[in-house]
Structures are given as structure tokens and as C-alpha cells.
Amino acid sequence: MTRAFNFSAGPAALPDAVLERARDEILDYQGSGMSVMEMSHRSAEFIDIATRAEADLRELLGVSDDYHVLFLQGGATTQFSAIPLNLTAAGDTVDYVNTGSWSVKAIKEARKYCEVNVVASSEKSNFDRIPDPGEWHLSPDAKYLHICSNETIGGVQFAEAPSSSVPVVADMSSEILSRPIDVNTYGLIYAGAQKNIGPAGLTVVIVRKDLCGSARPETPSMLDYAVQADADSMSNTPPTYTWYLAGLVFEWLKEQGGLSGIQAINERKAGRLYGAIENSNFYHSPVEAGVRSTMNVPFTLPDPAMDADFLAGAEERGLKNLKGHRSVGGMRASIYNAVSEEAVEALTDYMLEFERERG
Numbered sequence: 599m600t601r602a603f604n605f606s607a608g609p610a611a612l613p614d615a616v617l618e619r620a621r622d623e624i625l626d627y628q629g630s631g632m633s634v635m636e637m638s639h640r641s642a643e644f645i646d647i648a649t650r651a652e653a654d655l656r657e658l659l660g661v662s663d664d665y666h667v668l669f670l671q672g673g674a675t676t677q678f679s680a681i682p683l684n685l686t687a688a689g690d691t692v693d694y695v696n697t698g699s700w701s702v703k704a705i706k707e708a709r710k711y712c713e714v715n716v717v718a719s720s721e722k723s724n725f726d727r728i729p730d731p732g733e734w735h736l737s738p739d740a741k742y743l744h745i746c747s748n749e750t751i752g753g754v755q756f757a758e759a760p761s762s763s764v765p766v767v768a769d770m771s772s773e774i775l776s777r778p779i780d781v782n783t784y785g786l787i788y789a790g791a792q793k794n795i796g797p798a799g800l801t802v803v804i805v806r807k808d809l810c811g812s813a814r815p816e817t818p819s820m821l822d823y824a825v826q827a828d829a830d831s832m833s834n835t836p837p838t839y840t841w842y843l844a845g846l847v848f849e850w851l852k853e854q855g856g857l858s859g860i861q862a863i864n865e866r867k868a869g870r871l872y873g874a875i876e877n878s879n880f881y882h883s884p885v886e887a888g889v890r891s892t893m894n895v896p897f898t899l900p901d902p903a904m905d906a907d908f909l910a911g912a913e914e915r916g917l918k919n920l921k922g923h924r925s926v927g928g929m930r931a932s933i934y935n936a937v938s939e940e941a942v943e944a945l946t947d948y949m950l951e952f953e954r955e956r957g
């Protein structure tokens with residue numbers, strides 16, 4: 599069996615150790631005689647899995663008791679609606695920063711419920727930067743300020759939460775757990791699982807408790823944070839197996855030295871890849887220096903006509919899922935937590951080889 603070097607943007611690579619443990623436990627979870635997939639979510643075994651996963655996630659991110667940690671469904675996309683439904687009343691204004699395709703989608707959905715003020719946008723320069731916070735046009739009465747802290751398609755990442763007098767809401771789908779963050783600088787953090795948390799099917803929401811409990815009356819119960827918090831995220835049958843796998847990923851992360859441990863590895867990986875781009879006259883990063891993502895690295899070749907050959911050669915070497923998003927072109931390497939340093943080294947070796955042949 600050969601495992602590919604998988605640079606998929608999501609669903610994405612999972613740690614081998616996690617998959618091996620899931621394999622070992624798949625028919626008989628710790629002497630229960632059944633798979634976690636087959637257990638009642640109300641069983642003592644599953645409650646223990648769920649509780650440990652939450653405790654480990656809280657420990658990793660340093661989440662205080664002032665926040666609920668919810669394990670929900672519907673993907674990050676469902677949160678684009680759940681957030682305004684929970685945090686605003688009809689007619690309220692909300693502030694959004696537009697730094698890429700995922701910001702655009704969040705803004706479009708929020709417009710169904712609120713007055714959306716786009717405080718700044720980098721759309722004119724094809725989302726290659728974060729507009730200078732000194733020039734954002736904040737509303738005086740916004741209920742929250744929304745950012746996408748890491749744009750998966752454009753590869754633009756915020757260094758930290760912007761300073762704000764209203765709660766900062768962050769879509770961290772493609773960077774959560776890649777580095778330590780100060781949760782207390784956010785009102786709400788949300789993330790689809792299928793990059794750094796586990797398989798698709800789970801959405802993590804970390805929300806300050808005082809922001810819950812005033813959802814609009816028409817909010818579906820499944821989307822109401824207070825309802826889900828009261829039910830320990832089990833107001834219906836949760837995605838039990840994904841939750842279990844997420845728990846295994848959290849344990850694996852603790853073994854890597856927690857978030858500062860994984861951050862050091864991630865910085866080496868990103869440093870190597872951006873170094874390969876910067877040190878060549880062949881590859882080019884479309885993103886401004888200073889805001890380049892450590893998780894999603896788009897890069898272009900001198901001529902789009904070379905893209906197909908580059909991808910074919912990559913495939914032959916087991917380097918998978920490198921094709922860039924059509925809005926940016928070229929390549930995109932997603933180097934999430936589970937993508938090894940060895941994988942990044944194999945990619946940069948191949949880049950050098952291709953440049954020597956074609957440059």
C-alpha cells in the first residue's frame with residue numbers, strides 16, 4: 599500500500615496514525631463488540647467519546663468556560679445563515695470584510711437576513727491582499743464584524759483577530775488548529791471539519807455564551823446555538839463517527855506538542871514551499887508577502903500552457919490534488935496539519951526538477 603502525498607483543499611489528508619487507530623477499532627471499539635458507527639449516541643461509550651473530544655479541543659485551543667463548543671452539521675456554509683439568525687434581529691446591520699471567495703459566499707447569505715456593510719474588499723486586485731484595517735469603513739451600529747481568517751482559494755490569511763468594539767466572527771475552516779490563537783479575541787469561531795479536524799460532516803462552532811439565547815423566533819432549532827448547547831450538540835442524532843474521528847485527531851495533535859508543536863512544523867513546511875517559489879524566476883505567488891497563508895499555497899507557472907504537464911508529472915510522483923482553483927489558475931498546494939514535511943519536500947524537489955527541465 600502506498601499513501602499519496604495529498605495536497606487536497608478539502609476533504610483533505612488525515613494523519614496515518616489516526617486512520618490506523620480507526621482501522622484497529624472499526625469492528626470492536628474497546629471491547630464493546632461494535633463499531634462506533636453502530637452505537638447509540640446516548641450510550642455511555644459514545645458520551646465518553648464526545649465528552650473527551652470536547653475537552654481535548656478546549657485544551658488545544660485554550661477555550662474558557664465563557665464559550666460553548668458545539669459539534670454541529672451542515673458545514674461551514676450553514677453557519678453563513680446560522681450566524682445572522684442567532685446574532686441579529688431583522689433590520690440590524692453587520693460588518694463583513696471581503697478577502698476572497700468564501701467571504702463573498704458568507705456576505706451573500708447574510709444579505710438574506712441583515713443589512714450587510716462590506717467594510718473593505720480586495721476583489722479589484724483578485725483577492726491578493728487584506729485591505730489595510732486603518733481604511734475599513736466600520737458601521738457605528740454593527741452587531742458583529744465577520745472575517746474569513748484564511749481564504750482557502752486565494753491563500754490569504756489574517757495574522758490575528760482585527761481589533762474591534764463588536765464581537766469578531768471568524769470562518770476558520772481552513773486554518774483552525776494549525777497554530778495557537780487567542781479565542782478570547784473572538785465572539786464566535788466556526789469551521790467545517792474536513793481540513794484540520796477530521797472527515798466532512800461535522801462543523802465546530804465556538805461561541806461566547808452571552809451571544810447565545812436571542813436567536814430570531816424563526817430560527818430552525820437545529821441552527822439555534824442555545825438549543826444545541828442545552829442538548830450538548832445532540833438535539834438530533836449527531837454525526838457520531840466523524841465526531842469520534844475528530845477526537846482521534848485532537849489526541850494526535852496533543853501528541854505533536856499541541857498547537858505550538860504543530861505550528862512549528864507548519865511554519866517549516868510553508869517556509870520551504872514559499873522559499874521554493876521565491877527563490878525561482880519560474881514560479882510566482884499571486885498573494886502579497888505578509889498575508890500568505892501557511893495552509894493554502896497557490897502558485898502559478900510562467901505559462902498556463904505548462905500546467906497540464908506539471909500536473910501529469912506530479913501525479914506520476916504521487917503528488918495529488920495540486921490543480922489550482924479556476925479563479926486563481928495555476929496550482930494550489932494545501933499543506934494542512936496532516937500533510938507531512940516529507941510530502942512538502944517531495945513537492946519542492948519536483949518543482950525544482952520541472953523548472954530545470956522547462957525553465
Ligand SMILES: Cc1ncc(COP(=O)(O)O)c(C=O)c1O
Nearest residue numbers: 673674675700750769771772790
Ligand atoms: C474558508 C471556507 N469557508 C467555508 C467553506 C464551506 O465549508 P462547507 O463545505 O463545510 O460548507 C469552505 C470549504 O472549503 C472553506 O474553505
